[in-house]
Amino acid sequence: MISVVILGAGNVATHLFRVFNKTENITVKQWFNRNLKSLDHFKNSVAITNDLAALTDADIYILAVSDDAIADISGQLPFKNKLVVHTSGCVNIHDMDKKNRRGVLYPLQTFSKAAPIDFSNVPICIETLDKKDYLLLKQLALSIGSPTKRVNSDQRKVLHLAAVFVNNFTNQLYRIGHEITESESAEFDLLKPLILETAKKVQNMSPYMAQTGPAKRDDKKTIKNHLSLLENNHHKEIYNLLTDSIKLTHGRKKL
Amino acid sequence: MISVVILGAGNVATHLFRVFNKTENITVKQWFNRNLKSLDHFKNSVAITNDLAALTDADIYILAVSDDAIADISGQLPFKNKLVVHTSGCVNIHDMDKKNRRGVLYPLQTFSKAAPIDFSNVPICIETLDKKDYLLLKQLALSIGSPTKRVNSDQRKVLHLAAVFVNNFTNQLYRIGHEITESESAEFDLLKPLILETAKKVQNMSPYMAQTGPAKRDDKKTIKNHLSLLENNHHKEIYNLLTDSIKLTHGRKKL
Ligand SMILES: NC(=O)c1ccc[n+]([C@@H]2O[C@H](COP(=O)([O-])OP(=O)(O)OC[C@H]3O[C@@H](n4cnc5c(N)ncnc54)[C@H](OP(=O)(O)O)[C@@H]3O)[C@@H](O)[C@H]2O)c1
Ligand SMILES: NC(=O)c1ccc[n+]([C@@H]2O[C@H](COP(=O)([O-])OP(=O)(O)OC[C@H]3O[C@@H](n4cnc5c(N)ncnc54)[C@H](OP(=O)(O)O)[C@@H]3O)[C@@H](O)[C@H]2O)c1
Numbered sequence: 001m002i003s004v005v006i007l008g009a010g011n012v013a014t015h016l017f018r019v020f021n022k023t024e025n026i027t028v029k030q031w032f033n034r035n036l037k038s039l040d041h042f043k044n045s046v047a048i049t050n051d052l053a054a055l056t057d058a059d060i061y062i063l064a065v066s067d068d069a070i071a072d073i074s075g076q077l078p079f080k081n082k083l084v085v086h087t088s089g090c091v092n093i094h095d096m097d098k099k100n101r102r103g104v105l106y107p108l109q110t111f112s113k114a115a116p117i118d119f120s121n122v123p124i125c126i127e128t129l130d131k132k133d134y135l136l137l138k139q140l141a142l143s144i145g146s147p148t149k150r151v152n153s154d155q156r157k158v159l160h161l162a163a164v165f166v167n168n169f170t171n172q173l174y175r176i177g178h179e180i181t182e183s184e185s186a187e188f189d190l191l192k193p194l195i196l197e198t199a200k201k202v203q204n205m206s207p208y209m210a211q212t213g214p215a216k217r218d219d220k221k222t223i224k225n226h227l228s229l230l231e232n233n234h235h236k237e238i239y240n241l242l243t244d245s246i247k248l249t250h251g252r253k254k255l
Numbered sequence: 256m257i258s259v260v261i262l263g264a265g266n267v268a269t270h271l272f273r274v275f276n277k278t279e280n281i282t283v284k285q286w287f288n289r290n291l292k293s294l295d296h297f298k299n300s301v302a303i304t305n306d307l308a309a310l311t312d313a314d315i316y317i318l319a320v321s322d323d324a325i326a327d328i329s330g331q332l333p334f335k336n337k338l339v340v341h342t343s344g345c346v347n348i349h350d351m352d353k354k355n356r357r358g359v360l361y362p363l364q365t366f367s368k369a370a371p372i373d374f375s376n377v378p379i380c381i382e383t384l385d386k387k388d389y390l391l392l393k394q395l396a397l398s399i400g401s402p403t404k405r406v407n408s409d410q411r412k413v414l415h416l417a418a419v420f421v422n423n424f425t426n427q428l429y430r431i432g433h434e435i436t437e438s439e440s441a442e443f444d445l446l447k448p449l450i451l452e453t454a455k456k457v458q459n460m461s462p463y464m465a466q467t468g469p470a471k472r473d474d475k476k477t478i479k480n481h482l483s484l485l486e487n488n489h490h491k492e493i494y495n496l497l498t499d500s501i502k503l504t505h506g507r508k509k510l
Binding site: 067068090108109110112115121122123125149151154155156157158159161162163164165166167168169170171172173174175176177178180181183184185186187188190191192193194195196197198199200201202203206207208210211212213214215216221222225226229230234237238239241242244245246248249255 | 322323345363364365367370376377378380404406409410411412413414416417418419420421422423424425426427428429430431432433435436438439440441442443445446447448449450451452453454455456457458461462463465466467468469470471476477480481484485489492493494496497499500501503504510
């Protein structure tokens with residue numbers, strides 16, 4: 001049995017609580033948040049507190065709080081030599097107070113409270129300073145069905161950066177697709193199967209191999225047509241920059 | 256029974272042949288390509304030809320050839336008053352020779368010969384000049400299980416343009432994610448579930464609502480960290496432009 005205390009009550013903390021709570025060999029001994037209201041809903045299933053001094057004994061303390069609060073809270077913990085981990089993609093392991101054993105449990109997925117999460121689709125990137133702690137965190141992750149990977153702070157930062165490209169920036173391209181289609185009262189819905197297929201394709205093929213379209217073919221006529229259709233200068237700029245990027249990648253253009 | 260002649264032997268033509276051939280109420284009467292070699296493999300299942308003058312009678316002639324060849328081939332057809340359609344996202348319906356009844360059957364999906372296609376995930380955008388032809392094309396599309404939508408030439412052009420954003424440009428962001436992770440020997444594979452989740456999210460939620468991350472929050476510290484991690488100036492430019500785009504969309508910045 002692995003015993004856990006969760007700190008924070010946001011997107012990540014809430015999904016972790018839910019999955020831990022239904023996992024046989026994990027017990028959530030306590031749930032802390034500075035503001036008890038967010039925990040009210042769960043007070044019948046777990047001991048809740050807003051007092052760091054009242055934290056109970058456990059194998060792992062998970063700081064699922066905002067990046068900026070991690071260092072500070074780690075310093076306020078009223079014990080030492082315990083395993084304390086954060087869940088951030090971009091906070092260094094050494095930013096936490098060294099009075100405790102430190103680790104990172106970074107779930108490489110996008111969480112919102114409302115959307116259900118299947119933890120078998122959440123790769124968990126683990127970093128620790130101590131080998132024994134690594135094995136314990138790995139066991140925790142495997143218990144909830146997540147694939148795990150040992151990842152150091154530099155690799156984790158780069159994964160977090162790459163996640164911004166494939167998640168936030170990609171989503172913004174969907175948004176632009178939405179704006180462009182609505183402007184001609186065409187339906188964005190028609191693009192949804194293509195969006196899904198594009199994501200599925202790179203599950204088994206490199207993005208390099210999966211590329212198609214006018215930029216890769218350097219089809220000047222279509223590119224010119226597209227630019228003349230785009231009324232928004234900002235969209236034009238994005239069209240030009242990503243077209244150049246594809247040309248560079250596929251040897252149609254030199255830097 | 257709907258009878259069809261296919262012209263062209265590329266990605267689209269090949270997938271159309273395969274699905275028509277296994278659909279009960281559709282018969283492919285003949286398959287034309289200027290170069291017979293590409294059709295050789297199919298010569299036992301369908302009549303093949305490389306001679307436009309030898310085209311046989313059918314309800315629909317589908318020009319699944321390169322955009323630039325559509326007008327030319329439509330002019331060379333040795334008959335008139337037949338229904339002739341092309342499959343392109345960006346060629347005008349009026350670019351085809353008016354001696355025949357004209358239409359468009361634009362499959363809004365990405366096709367490559369090797370990858371299997373489920374036509375229930377291929378929305379087919381239909382345009383015709385004549386109402387009766389519209390109903391026939393709709394019946395053809397429904398027979399292979401595809402959703403259909405009546406779309407005029409302006410809407411189709413805009414859908415084709417939006418498809419470049421959500422397919423080619425998105426795929427290039429995946430490519431950049433690949434380059435960035437490899438540069439730190441982190442694994443691109445770890446990003447694959449996130450890529451899929453990002454695409455799934457907008458199936459039921461607008462991209463506007465689905466957005467998260469440092470640009471939307473205007474989290475200056477993380478943005479600065481990310482820019483300092485990016486060594487490639489071209490990647491930096493893309494990071495800045497898409498970050499600005501998200502800020503504009505979410506009211507964090509004005510044009
Ligand atoms: N969301 C994701 O998709 C995702 C994915 C991977 C990793 N992460 C990482 O996981 C961590 C949590 O993210 P999240 O999305 O769950 O955040 P969130 O939903 O914004 O929740 C943040 C939590 O931190 C608490 N908090 C903030 N400042 C605090 C302070 N000074 N003292 C004490 N508590 C404080 C908040 O308390 P109140 O309730 O009182 O405001 C809240 O419970 C972050 O490190 C994030 O980088 C997030
Ligand atoms: N691929 C997609 O994802 C996709 C999606 C939606 C719509 N479309 C549209 O579908 C059409 C076909 O695309 P595709 O990807 O199937 O193309 P493709 O694989 O490049 O095949 C093009 C076909 O056109 C023939 N062709 C080219 N120039 C010709 C000419 N001057 N005279 C006669 N035949 C000629 C080629 O003949 P040879 O075999 O002799 O070279 C080949 O059979 C295009 O209008 C395209 O815009 C494509």
